[in-house]
Amino acid sequence: MPFPLDREKTQKLTEELENVIAAHLGWFKQFSRLVACGVGIEEFQACDDAYLKSPFGQWYYRDSPHPLTGHPPFQDMAEIQQALHAHAREVVDGLRAGRRPSVEQHDACVDLALKLNNKLRHLQLDVIGDLLTTDPLTGCYSRRGMINRLQAEQERAQRIERPCSLCLIDFDHFKRINDQYGHPAGDTVLKQGMRFVGGVLRKYDMVFRYGGEEFLLCLPATPADDAAQVIERIRSGLEKMPIMLPGRHRLHVTASFGIAEVADGQPVEDSIARADTALLTAKHNGRNRVEIWRGD
Ligand SMILES: Nc1nc2c(ncn2[C@@H]2O[C@H](COP(=O)(O)OP(=O)(O)OP(=O)(O)O)[C@@H](O)[C@H]2O)c(=O)[nH]1
Known part of the structure; x- marks a missing residue:
């Protein structure tokens, strides 16, 4: 896990x-x-x-x-x-x-x-x-210590000569879920959604809660195109998975994904910004999509 x-x-x-x-x-x-x-x-x-x-x-x-x-x-x-x-x-x-x-x-x-x-x-x-360094709601790593962990992965990627990819995940129209079903229902979506994501990943991948409904995945030894295959499995699995809300309500959610490889010799924050650019592209192109950063 x-x-x-x-x-x-x-x-x-x-x-x-x-x-x-x-x-x-x-x-x-x-x-x-x-x-x-x-x-x-x-x-x-x-x-x-x-x-x-x-x-x-x-x-x-x-x-x-x-x-x-x-x-x-x-x-x-x-x-x-x-x-x-x-x-x-x-x-x-x-x-x-x-x-x-x-x-x-x-x-x-x-x-x-x-x-x-x-x-x-x-x-x-x-x-x-x-x-x-654990987020109490989802059990993912919190942002505290995130940059240090990412820098360690960046160094390892250089040593083993296999790139490490980052992926930002943002749940789609999350505000609507909160507005329609209430904040606790939104929390349940984050919890169940991220448990599903964790189940698809390998044990040495890492998941950070990056912001409210935004999460950062770190996939060591995974070039961006390989990461896209894994992330596509997450995207399509999430879309199909019913989220069980209290009171027997079932809800379907989707998320958008932006992938970027961690660049050698540059601050890891720059690579996160690239994943964010790819995520914005995914949102612009209709949401429920995976996009890879291909250069400015
Ligand atoms: N339930 C719950 N809601 C949260 C949490 N953190 C952030 N949010 C909510 O997530 C919503 C994010 O909304 P927006 O940034 O407008 O984005 P969105 O509605 O997901 O729309 P798109 O990202 O454009 O698809 C806000 O309403 C936040 O209040 C949390 O821990 N629990």
Whole structure:
């Protein structure tokens, strides 16, 4: 899905991460108490699969799917946590045999425990960042952070030598929908319409709420002509899709679309302006159309 997680899931995940951080620090406190004061050596889990049984491990390796799987910082944590438990085991085995840990062993444990804590905090900040850059009505990315994300895609397009396309979507005669059915009905159209759009796109495409009833799609590694095929599927799907309004009303809506490739070495705002010019052409040519910017 080219949207961030929905707000409820994001909020839940932020709390979950807070609990995991607290639990991980609790584990580390227990470990350092054992090293410094010799308390709790017998009960401390230092077997091969202790990393699975630790509070972090129970969260990380749980059976139900994680919304963060596939997020590189999430994946990095497995290696750090397993290394931490391997070092902790060496220390505890040594203590059980009456040996004090070496400075290197002690420092490795502290460094890895702190590294894991930092990773968890960064992950939590990413998740909170997503919450701040999500439009509460549609679940699309909001405009906050949009230019940075587009600039990152512009750089990637240059690196992989595959152009990235932008597409501005504007619902047709949206004012009439509000006037005729009321503002909440207009909100329902935006919500259902954009859920449909998100379902057609690939997971690495992005959808931003650009203005009131205007949305910006970013399609990485997609030349404008290829983008036009995808967008045409969205246009024709949207036109056919009944929007269900409260009170069993069904409504059909259309939208107009303007496509432009992201130009190398120019501000991304210029490429958005080109997509906007193409969108205006689509409106002028009768609406419910897809137009590509072909030059001034
Ligand atoms: N329900 C609802 N309406 C919104 C929202 N944001 C903007 N609008 C309305 O969208 C309408 C946009 O109207 P116009 O810009 O005149 O365009 P239009 O009626 O869609 O006409 P064309 O774009 O020319 O086809 C305005 O009436 C805004 O108040 C929103 O979040 N919810």
